[in-house]
Amino acid sequence: MSIEIENIAKQFGTFTALGDVTLSIPSGELVALLGPSGSGKTTLLRIIAGLETPDSGRILFNGTDTTQSHVRDRKVGFVFQHYALFKHMTVFDNVAFGLNVRPKETRPTKEEIRERVSKLLRLVQLEGMAGRYPAQLSGGQRQRIALARALAVEPQVLLLDEPFGALDAQVRAELRRWLRKLHDEIHVTSVFVTHDQDEALEVADRIVVMNRGKIEQSGTPDEVYEHPANPFVLNFLGNVNLFHGRLQQTGEQPGAGENAVSYVRSHDIEIDRSPQDSTALCAEVRHIQKLGPAVRVTLAIAGSPELVEAELTRDVFQNLGLQQGESVFVRPRQVRVFVEDYQI
């Protein structure tokens, strides 16, 4: 099931949640809507689901306009951040809900429902939990039940609103790997909203980076990470250092001579005892912070008020034997320069 989003706009009072968003989601893909809070990603998801009506624009499912059709008829599975499980029903009844509310003619028999529910519970690896109430489950288990419930109606599209947002770090990492695996098995077109770049990079086939009600960039995780379209995308996907400067005249390059900002990701900064080439800058180690497998080193570039953060692996850090206060040379491995609209 492909989804076409055409010129969707939505206004809440004076706040523009979405301004003319157009996006096409191919069938069977797992797409992440990534952006900071207030970027309109949840609103877009809710408009796709039909829980919100757009001020203008159209939503097409498989080429058919569904903008006017009711949520009930759209056949979307929606997973909420806070699970929205029916707490007065057992896990079984929660998953079976979508089947039980069908009109008599299309409702499966009790036996079929039982079979379908146990199949889904196996899929989400919670077979033994059918008789429990949601209050007796952990957060991760609840979210998997919510997913099973959404899948029970065999939706054409699966929409997930910050599905792992309310979970702790470990369960979160586990569950997103599991979601990726699940999607590889069932291949239902899925869109999930997240503000966590790691989550998007790890899980999604395609990432749509959103900011202030607009799409900044849309592409595969590699594309948006390796070739960010603008400083916002670069900034949002990982830690970056900013170097302010002026482009030197090199002939055919556009924008030469203009003020420009160059961006270097913190793990693209090399630290050496001796200058490797002309691009190396002298710097002083200000602060060392160990972050599990990585070490973050804060450096002050000589003759510049700016501080630079470099991220090293533990090995590299130990080989260098860096000490606070000593002078070293830093060299950016990869630099991105943005001059207004130009990218070099």
Added chain:
Amino acid sequence: MKFFKRHNNVLPGFGVTLGFTIFYLSIIVLIPLSALVFRTAGLTWGEFVTTVTAPRVLASYKITFGAALAAAVINSIFGVLVAWVLVRYRFPGRRIVDALIDLPFALPTAVAGITLATIYSPNGWVGRFLEPHGIKVAFTPLGIVLAMTFIGLPFVVRTVQPVVEEIETELEEAATCLGATRWQTLVRVIFPLLTPSILTGFALSFARGVGEYGSIIFIAGNMPMVSEITPLLIITKLEQFDYRGATAIACVMLLTSFTLLLVINLLQKWSRRYAE
């Protein structure tokens, strides 16, 4: 010997609060109620049975408990509706409506009774329109139900309101996404969540109705065997200096009310079985 094992709890207070609770309940509830039972004990068993099963007394139980049940049912239905509207919708005058709900709490019951009787009497504002259709409210059992409904309404609204406030719209959205119609969402999702609070409101409204005296005697007409409530019968006995008879009837009322409230509480516990 200690009755309760001492728990090393960081948050102390069990002993003190339980002690105070028992002391307080004794003074306020248990001692007066046991005095009632002691008074009744002056009667022999035979006298007691004759007193509490006299036809006029039996008729009064029927009308009192029957009307209180009817009023509690009416209040449960419309109270939930009122609570829902007050929580879910924003309309001009909402605050005033909200405040109006509590008025039956504050109004002297006699005033309520007289007002209702005046309005619903055959030539009253509302009564004159009902009269031609053969509906008599004032001075009939219907009037008793009306008065009990009036005084019991706040209980249901005030117990259900906070629960409606807590229901996340996400639950309804989830149900809709799964294909449930509005009616199915209401019956299968929202109503079960409200049930415990509706039962509490029902019990409170019922208890209030059973014990109500002031407003009813003005509207009921107080015809023996037809519209005479038990509390009135007790007063009548007191006026005749038949204290034992009065307390005997009171004891029966008390026991019946307590049993019914206990049943409702158990029902309520059952309706929230998922929370454990």
